[in-house]
Amino acid sequence: MGARAATRPPGVDVGDEDRNGDASAMTNPLRNGLIEDRTGDACAVVIFGASGDLTRRKLMPALYNLAVSRSLPSGFAVVGVARREKTHDQFRAEMKEGVGTFSRRKPVDAALWADFERGISYVAGTFSSQKTYEDLRAHLEALDAERGTRGNRLYYLAVPPSEFSAILSGLKSAGLVQPPSAAREGGPWTRAVVEKPFGHDLASARALNDGVAASFDESQVFRIDHYLGKETVQNLLVFRFANSLFEPLWNREHVDHVQITVAEDIGIEGRGKFYEATGVTRDIVQNHLMQLLCLTAMEPPISLHADAVRDEKVKVLRSMRAMERSLVQENVVRGQYGRGSTRGDEAIAYREEPDVAKDSRVETYVAMRTFVDNWRWSGVPFYVRAGKRLARRVTEIAVQFKKVPPTLFRAPDGGITPNVLAMRIQPDEGIALRFTTKEPGQHTVLRDVAMDFRYGSAFGSNTPEAYERLLLDSMRGDATLFTRRDEVEEQWSFIDRVFDAWRAEANAPPPVYSSGSWGPDQADDLLARDGRRWRKP
Numbered sequence: 001m002g003a004r005a006a007t008r009p010p011g012v013d014v015g016d017e018d019r020n021g022d023a024s025a026m027t028n029p030l031r032n033g034l035i036e037d038r039t040g041d042a043c044a045v046v047i048f049g050a051s052g053d054l055t056r057r058k059l060m061p062a063l064y065n066l067a068v069s070r071s072l073p074s075g076f077a078v079v080g081v082a083r084r085e086k087t088h089d090q091f092r093a094e095m096k097e098g099v100g101t102f103s104r105r106k107p108v109d110a111a112l113w114a115d116f117e118r119g120i121s122y123v124a125g126t127f128s129s130q131k132t133y134e135d136l137r138a139h140l141e142a143l144d145a146e147r148g149t150r151g152n153r154l155y156y157l158a159v160p161p162s163e164f165s166a167i168l169s170g171l172k173s174a175g176l177v178q179p180p181s182a183a184r185e186g187g188p189w190t191r192a193v194v195e196k197p198f199g200h201d202l203a204s205a206r207a208l209n210d211g212v213a214a215s216f217d218e219s220q221v222f223r224i225d226h227y228l229g230k231e232t233v234q235n236l237l238v239f240r241f242a243n244s245l246f247e248p249l250w251n252r253e254h255v256d257h258v259q260i261t262v263a264e265d266i267g268i269e270g271r272g273k274f275y276e277a278t279g280v281t282r283d284i285v286q287n288h289l290m291q292l293l294c295l296t297a298m299e300p301p302i303s304l305h306a307d308a309v310r311d312e313k314v315k316v317l318r319s320m321r322a323m324e325r326s327l328v329q330e331n332v333v334r335g336q337y338g339r340g341s342t343r344g345d346e347a348i349a350y351r352e353e354p355d356v357a358k359d360s361r362v363e364t365y366v367a368m369r370t371f372v373d374n375w376r377w378s379g380v381p382f383y384v385r386a387g388k389r390l391a392r393r394v395t396e397i398a399v400q401f402k403k404v405p406p407t408l409f410r411a412p413d414g415g416i417t418p419n420v421l422a423m424r425i426q427p428d429e430g431i432a433l434r435f436t437t438k439e440p441g442q443h444t445v446l447r448d449v450a451m452d453f454r455y456g457s458a459f460g461s462n463t464p465e466a467y468e469r470l471l472l473d474s475m476r477g478d479a480t481l482f483t484r485r486d487e488v489e490e491q492w493s494f495i496d497r498v499f500d501a502w503r504a505e506a507n508a509p510p511p512v513y514s515s516g517s518w519g520p521d522q523a524d525d526l527l528a529r530d531g532r533r534w535r536k537p
C-alpha cells in the first residue's frame, strides 16, 4: 500500500481518572502519541544485578536512547547495585562499552554521554545484607539533593527470581519503600520492576507474588514481558479497535482459525542450564505467546486504563479451554532440535549443547491446538507454536477467514484460497492481507495476491526498542504494558496442566526435528487432522 504516516495530531490528556492509581502517573501513551513527546517523572532508577548481561545489553542502552530522544526527566540518576566492588568510574566505563555495542543509535554521542554518565553511580553489596540497603539509602538521599530525584525510586530487579523477596524486604526494612498513599498525597513514589521468568509453575509464581506483595502493593509492581513493549504488539489493539474494517469480522462467524507463530532460528545460545530447567513452553509460550493470543482474542476494553486492558486479557485466559490430560495428547506436540543447519552453518543437536543432559527430554519446540471458549470464539481453533532452531526467525499472527461458498468460480484445487490477514510482529514488521483477484486475460483465472503494509517504508526503521518504552512507562507509572498478578497466575494455570500430562508420560522423549526445519512432522499432523496447514511465514 506504501502509505506514509500521517502528521500526528497533538496529544490528548486523558485526565486524572485514567491514571494508574497514583497521582504522579502521566497520561496514557496509547492515547497520547509517540514516545519522543513524553518524559518520565524525576526519579532514581536502581538496578539490582547491575553487572549482569541484561543491564549491559538492554537496560543501559535503553536509558541512553531515552536520553538521546530527550525523554528522561531533568532530575534523573541510575544506580547500579551488585556484589563486586568497583568505583563509579569503572561502572560508567563498563556501561559505556555496553551502550557502544548494543544501542540502536551508534556511535555514542560523546557530549551526550558525558552528561548522561554524570547521573550513573554504583553501590556494592550483597542482597542478603541489610548494610547494602543502608548504604543505598544514604546514597539515594545524597542523589535527591544533588540531582533532584525527589525521593522517587524505580527499583529494577535484573536478578533471578530467587533473589526478589530478599531485595524487596531489604528495601522495605531500610525505609526505602513508600506506600502508594504517599504518592497520592503528592509525596514520592516507589515502584519495582521485575523480570521474567516469573515462576516455574503456578505454585512458584504464587509464592513469588506473595513474596513481592509482602513489601509492595500490586499497583507498585511492574512485571516485564518485553513482547508487550514491541511496537507491533502495541499496534494490535490500535489495529483492531481504531479501524472499522476488520473488527466486525473478528469472530466465529467469519474467522476459520488463527495461527500464532514465534519461531527463532537461534538455538539456546549457551544457556544450557537455564533451558534444561525451562524449555520453550515456559520460556516463550507461558508469557510472550499467550500475551499475543490475549491481544488477538480480547474484547474491546472499556478504556485504555491499565486495569481495563488487563481485565480483558484475564478474561481471555480464563476462557481458554483447560488442557486436561487426554486433551494434551491430542492437541499438543513437543519437539527437540537435532542436528541440521541454520543460516548455512552446521548446527549441533540440543543434547550436544553444553550443560544439557545427553538424554534430555526438554522441549525446544511446542505446537498446540487451543480454544478460547467464549461467545466470540466458540469453535475457532487457535493453533500456536514456538520453537528454537527453526527455518527462520519470525513472529506472526495470522487470522484466516472462512471460505466463500463454492458456487461461482471453479478453482483448480477445488477451492478458492481463503483470505488471510497476517500481522508480522518481527522481523520485517508489517501487516499483509491476502485476497483473491482475477488474473488479467481472456479467461477467469483466480489468483491469490497480497496487500502489504510495512512499518519500515511507512515510518522509517529506527523505532524505539521494547525496553525503552517499558522503562519510560514504569517511570511514568503506566502499567498497561506490564502483566498483573492474576494474569501471570492464569497463564501458569493453563501451562501447568500441559506439564502434568507430560509428567504422566514421563518416558516419552520428544520427537526430534532437524535444525533449520519447521519442527516435527507431528505438528503438521495436528493441523492436517482438521484439514488445515501451517503457514510458511
Ligand code: BG6
Binding pocket: 264, 283
Ligand atoms: C526471551 C527468551 O524472553 O525472549 C529467549 O528467554 C528468546 O529464549 C527471547 O530468545 C526472544 O525475544 P525476541 O525479542 O528476540 O523475540
